[in-house]
Amino acid sequence: MKASATTSMQLGQQLHMTPQLLQSIRLLQLDGLQLELEIRRVLEHNPLLELDEEPVASAMPEPADAQAEVASFDELPETSMWDVRGAGWNDADDDGMQRIAAGESTDPQLRILQRLAAELDTRDLEVAAYWLENCDDAGYLTAPLDALTRRACALFDRHASEIEGVRQRLLAGDPAGVAACDLRECLLAQLAALPGTVAARPLAARLIRDALDALAAHDIGAVARRLGCDEADAHEAVRLVLSLDPKPGEAGAPEADQAVVPDVVVWKADAGWRVALNPRSTPRISINAGYERAVAEGEGGAATAPMRELLQEARWFTRGLSMRYDTLLRTARVIVERQAAFLEQGEEAMAPLTLKEVADAIGMHESTVSRITTGKYLQTPRGTIEMKRFFAVRLDGANVSGAAVRAMVKRLIDAEPAQRPLADDAIAALLARQGVHIARRTVAKYREQLDIAPARARRNARSHTLLARTG
Numbered sequence: 001m002k003a004s005a006t007t008s009m010q011l012g013q014q015l016h017m018t019p020q021l022l023q024s025i026r027l028l029q030l031d032g033l034q035l036e037l038e039i040r041r042v043l044e045h046n047p048l049l050e051l052d053e054e055p056v057a058s059a060m061p062e063p064a065d066a067q068a069e070v071a072s073f074d075e076l077p078e079t080s081m082w083d084v085r086g087a088g089w090n091d092a093d094d095d096g097m098q099r100i101a102a103g104e105s106t107d108p109q110l111r112i113l114q115r116l117a118a119e120l121d122t123r124d125l126e127v128a129a130y131w132l133e134n135c136d137d138a139g140y141l142t143a144p145l146d147a148l149t150r151r152a153c154a155l156f157d158r159h160a161s162e163i164e165g166v167r168q169r170l171l172a173g174d175p176a177g178v179a180a181c182d183l184r185e186c187l188l189a190q191l192a193a194l195p196g197t198v199a200a201r202p203l204a205a206r207l208i209r210d211a212l213d214a215l216a217a218h219d220i221g222a223v224a225r226r227l228g229c230d231e232a233d234a235h236e237a238v239r240l241v242l243s244l245d246p247k248p249g250e251a252g253a254p255e256a257d258q259a260v261v262p263d264v265v266v267w268k269a270d271a272g273w274r275v276a277l278n279p280r281s282t283p284r285i286s287i288n289a290g291y292e293r294a295v296a297e298g299e300g301g302a303a304t305a306p307m308r309e310l311l312q313e314a315r316w317f318t319r320g321l322s323m324r325y326d327t328l329l330r331t332a333r334v335i336v337e338r339q340a341a342f343l344e345q346g347e348e349a350m351a352p353l354t355l356k357e358v359a360d361a362i363g364m365h366e367s368t369v370s371r372i373t374t375g376k377y378l379q380t381p382r383g384t385i386e387m388k389r390f391f392a393v394r395l396d397g398a399n400v401s402g403a404a405v406r407a408m409v410k411r412l413i414d415a416e417p418a419q420r421p422l423a424d425d426a427i428a429a430l431l432a433r434q435g436v437h438i439a440r441r442t443v444a445k446y447r448e449q450l451d452i453a454p455a456r457a458r459r460n461a462r463s464h465t466l467l468a469r470t471g
Helices: 019-029 032-045 109-116 122-133 145-156 160-171 183-193 201-210 212-216 220-227 231-242 289-297 305-338 340-345 355-362 366-373 402-414 424-433 440-449 455-470
Strands: 049-052 264-269 272-277 284-287 377-380 383-386
Touching: 019 305, 019 366, 032 049, 032 284, 032 305, 049 305, 109 122, 109 160, 122 145, 122 160, 145 160, 160 183, 183 201, 183 231, 201 212, 201 220, 201 231, 212 220, 220 231, 264 305, 272 305, 284 289, 284 305, 289 305, 305 340, 305 355, 305 366, 305 377, 355 366, 402 424, 402 440, 424 440
Parallel strands: 264 377
Antiparallel strands: 049 284, 264 272, 377 383
């Protein structure tokens, strides 16, 4: 019997990561300080490159059909654009809700997806990105789990168990607890992810399930009675629970005390919005024309292999840098166009906006938009704002963003009668009159994010204050 040979062929797509592409991707994701250090390193290494000192608008190398616009100093708005702490231009109309701490990263998604890229295939990564897009800054789901799961099943044409499996990977990932439904699930996931054998882990898990209210009241005796243990063991369980992070989505964010120089400047002029690159954070590099000609023509022995290699590296770097600036400017223009109402009216006008919408508008992939907006800042009349802050999740069943509704909740509570504070269901009813239909639990979630106590606690606190003043 003759053995038969079988040939199998698999078809697929694979992106060949050339050195030029790798360098372009790397330049896209660098923040301002990292870019400055990279440019210094390249200038020291490559004598063919030189820094263009004059910060004026002039032609730049063009990787695409568009040319990046760099503002000259005499075009920029006078006043405080160089205030690296983020002061706005209209201090009297300052929007404190939108001013972010210098250097604060508001986007945990990229960090988490990068860690998962080595573990998940493309289909699961898409589902992971979906879960992260539906999380708030603290890492909690912004809508009920069942509703999000049904939507994901329809969107990705996958079974609910597969969708939930990806969420469980996020819960158990780094940082643990992301994509949790509530605080209990978040803390239990972090507890389970602790390495090694932790003696107090079983008792701490029971505490999270059954005695969080007693812990919140700082009543160790009640915790011990609820768990049926002595106070020494209860103290150990409490210590372990308090070591967990109730906001895992913010884990790994840079310190908030570092200075920020905006990458893009936005201002109102001629009844429209102007957008330009900030010359201080977008330095321009060019190849010395004389050296380039000498190497290209081989004058005086200049066309040696090392010099040709340096010339090629110089060309790659200038093209990659130009691509970064072009992509940054085009992305900023789309963001400003979509969020013009927020720039004029404030937080309540923040429109729903996703990475995909911006990517479609500029004809690039979502990952490119994610890279170019991470760690980049816009100087606006409302302060210096990280570009990631302009992306807002659409509220389920409404045409407004979660950020806008959170601002509405704050406004209603700020304006409530001192002795008649608004309950969460009353706030939901008032929002419904404005066409924003959300559940009471959603109001409670946004109130908690704003660190505002429930109506009864607010009334009691105001009564105590009044009694103290009259007494």
